[in-house]
Amino acid sequence: MPLVRVSLRRGKSDDYKRAIGDGVYQALRETFMVPDEDRFVTVSEHSESEFQFSKTYMDIARTDDLVILQITVSNTRTVEQKKALFARIVELLSQKPGLRKEDVFINLLEVVKENWSFGNGVAQYA
Incomplete structure (x- = not known):
């Protein structure tokens, strides 16, 4: 259910941008137990x-x-999980695409589960 918005300066390659998405997704899978796909x-x-x-x-x-x-997520995670997410994102993005840890700014937005619709006009978690 996470919705990830990445903002950066213009001019980076598609591979660079993909690596950011890959790293954040991997960190979410590992620390927030986000399901496959x-x-x-x-x-x-x-x-x-x-x-x-x-x-x-x-x-x-x-x-x-x-x-x-x-990153917008449901409000179901502990403070420890949030700290783990931040640390893991920075670790992965420092490896690929090679970002400095100082250059990764993360804002986590939490919403109630019924505020999601993944399609078909249905509130799947309500």
Whole structure:
């Protein structure tokens, strides 16, 4: 059920963008026990003026390779699972496509289960 939104600066290759989706999906499978085929990822590329961020907020040195991940999930996970997800995403994305851990910004949005419809106008979890 996760919905993953990836935002980054324009100019990265399709393989780079696919690697981000692959890494996030793998981390979700491992830490949130997301089922097979439950993969929904959008990637949005932005020009410099459309992708604004602090390069130093919270004493974290970010570069223009910053990737912002916004992940919407049902509100059923523990704090420990969320921490594990964040750590695993950073670990995997540092391996492929080679992102610096400082350049991975993650925002987790939690919704109640009945707020999902995967098609056919049906609230499958309600």
